Amino acid sequence: GTTVLLTTHDLTDIEQVCTRVMVIDHGRLVHDGDLAGLHALGESERMLVLDLERELPAVSVPGARTVRVEGPRQWLAFP
Structure with missing residues (x-):
C-alpha cells in the first residue's frame, strides 16, 4: 500500500x-481511524473552552474530561 500525507480543513x-x-491538534493525536469514527467523535462530545484570568491547574468538572490546558485556557469535553 501507499501512504500519502494530506493536510486539509475540508472534510469533503x-x-x-x-x-x-x-487528526492532529496542536501536535497531539486526537483521532486515528476511519471516517465513521471521526463523525461519531464529533457527534458524541461537546467541547467547552474556558478562558480563565490566569493559569490554573486543570479544572475538575464532574462528567467532563480535560482535553488540553494551555496557559489560562482549558478545553473540557462532555459526552
Missing part, C-alpha cells in the same frame, strides 16, 4: 480520497 477532500484519518 478527506471523504473522497481517504480510508484512514489521523
Whole structure:
C-alpha cells in the first residue's frame, strides 16, 4: 500500500480520497481511524473552552474530561 500525507480543513477532500484519518491538534493525536469514527467523535462530545484570568491547574468538572490546558485556557469535553 501507499501512504500519502494530506493536510486539509475540508472534510469533503478527506471523504473522497481517504480510508484512514489521523487528526492532529496542536501536535497531539486526537483521532486515528476511519471516517465513521471521526463523525461519531464529533457527534458524541461537546467541547467547552474556558478562558480563565490566569493559569490554573486543570479544572475538575464532574462528567467532563480535560482535553488540553494551555496557559489560562482549558478545553473540557462532555459526552
